Amino acid sequence: MRTVRRAILATLVFAVLLIAALLGYAVLRGRPQDLPWTRLDLSQPIGMFTGRKLAGLTDDYAECRVLLRAAGVRYTQLPAVTGSDPQCGYADGVRFAAGGSRGIAYSPANLGTSCPVAAALSLWEWDVVQPAAQKHFGQQVVQVEHLGSYSCRRMYGRSAGDWSEHATADAVDIAAFRLADGTRISVVKDWGEGAEKAGFLREVRTGACKLFSTVLSPDYNEAHRDHLHLDEAKRGEMGWRACR
Secondary structure, X not given: OHHHHHHHHHHHHHHHHHHHHHHHHHHHHOOHHHOOOOOOOOOOOOOOOHHHHHHHHHHOHHHHHHHHHHOOOOEEEOOOEEOOOOOOEEOOEEEXXXXXXXXXXXXXXXXXXXXXXXXXXXXHHHHHHHHHHHHHHOOOEEEEEEOOOXXXXXHHHOOXXXXXXXXXXXXXXXXXXXXXXXXXXXXXXXXXXXHHHHHHHHHHHHHHOOOOOEEEOOOOOHHHOOOEEEEOOHHHHOOOOEEO
16 A cells, blocks of 8 residues: 555656646746647747647637637638548638738648648748748748648548548648749659758658648658648647657
8 A cells, every 4th residue: 555655646746847847848948839738829939739739629620710810820711511421521621811821822722621730731831831941942932832631531542441631631731832933842853852952841841740740751651752741630639649
């Protein structure tokens, strides 16, 4: 009995010390997103728990829309979609308005995704993509090319197995970026080529891992040789996250 009490006490002490360490770390850095209990704020720098908070928005569509508006993201709310299979469809879709994410355009235009993906994309553009473009090329990205979001299908288009996050619009595939001077940076052409372009692509891939539940690139497998798969799977709120 005494051993059990000591174990419980040690666990409580560890929990208190961990909380104190997290609080001190966040205070010293001045970054509330380093704390798990603070409200997500898209205007704040990316913190330790930003990605998990974004994944948590899957269950709070109203809060997600409030956060987008507060951050100045212009969007339209999409009607609910019912798929041909019960596993497909969504009720939390939004579509970026022209220049909705502070100036970056999407091609094809009018990209629609689940709200949590839109929120994560916005932070990714502001805090990862644009700084990386300035670092490697001294200019901004003006357009992001994508391969779509919603698609009622299983993973890899198989006839059986787990359903893709695309089936609920909780994923988007990014194919290329276009700079202000017209330069195009393509995942399929530039991932293994020139140092600056390849470095940029790897930097935006790794930065996405702080925001999305799953990030898959050409480093993962041949199926992703031409795009970056970014998704906000609900398991990312408390469970495992993937960055390849």
